[in-house]
Amino acid sequence: MSLVGLTACTEGGIGEFSSFGDNVSTVADTSDRDYYPDDQLLVEAKLQFTNNNYGKANALFKRALEVAPNDPQALLGYAASSDMLRRFDQSDMAYRKLQPIIGNRIEFHNNYGYSQLLRGNLQVARRHFLIAYEMDPSNEFAANNLELLRNSSSYQRRSRGDLRGI
Secondary structure: OOOOOOOOOOOOOOHEEEOOOOEHHHHHOOOOOOOOOHHHHHHHHHHHHHHHHHHHHHHHHHHHHHHHOOOOOHHHHHHHHHHHHHOOHHHHHHHHHHHHOOOOHHHHHHHHHHHHHOOHHHHHHHHHHHHHHHHOOHHHHHHHHHHHHHHHHHHOOOOOOOOOOO
């Protein structure tokens, strides 16, 4: 019986290796990072929303909520993207969860008012837009939403199929 000895071909000692087999110097320091890269999901979701890719944004905001279910940015983005997809059941759920978290903030009133505007609930939308505007008259979103409401109320409401024969 022959005994074969194994020797390691290393320049340093045994303490220079990590538990993963890599050299210690190749293992990145992650002490300044979150426990999960959920911020990356939010960054990508906001980018998709800005580019009018509401379906992709909605899916990414939903994934962010799976990581952090009470994250106000993820809830607000999920609600807004659901509104744009006309999934008001989903946006209502998000707004109900969001209101106790962020309270009486301008972002909530602007977004919830816009959701009501999309549904044709102009009086409810107006009430929320006015609350937002009173909180900060210099806020461009609040001013734009009131202008949008003013323009929406001056046109007749029609169903989607009214112009088919033209």
